[in-house]
Amino acid sequence: MGQGNPLVERAIRVLVIDDDVAVLGAVRSMIEALRPHWRAEYVYDSQEAVRSLRAERYDAILSDIHMPGLDPASVLTQAKSTSPSTPVVLFSGYRDRYTKTARTLGAFAVLGKPIDIDSLITTLENAIFSRTISPMVGPTSCETRGAISPEISY
Secondary structure (H helix, E strand, O other): OOOOOHHHHOOOEEEEEOOOHHHHHHHHHHHHHHOOOOEEEEEOOHHHHHHHHHHOOOOEEEEEOOEOOEOHHHHHHHHHHHOOOOOEEEEEOOHHHHHHHHHHHOOOEEEEOOOOHHHHHHHHHHHHHHHHHOOOOOHHHHHHHOOOOOOOOO
8 A cells, every 4th residue: 555645545435423313414414415435323322332343343443422421531440441542522412511531541632513524524633543543642742732721723
């Protein structure tokens, strides 16, 4: 495969978790329109999300922070225990409330709702690309890069 762009050379696997079917539909439309070569799995149930995290490997995880039966720390904890190098991007209508916790637990970024399509794709690509360069992205390196901040701008 050479030294080309790792985001183009192979299928990218993304797990998208949200209990709001409308949000899942919007995210699905964004990803399919802008990155049709990505293979995204969409789950709306917290138990299914945990099963997916245990059974499969993903290049990135995009998850709502608030879901019935799944507290904000659970997605990060489960993802990091099964695949420590998989970057997790969280999103919430209450982003500022959870940024510190997300940083402590190792999230790559926290995005606000409504989801901005450009920020979503750029953040996911940055998360995936950081994994291909440095497979052990942790909270310290994210903090240094400024990936988690109250004002994410690209």
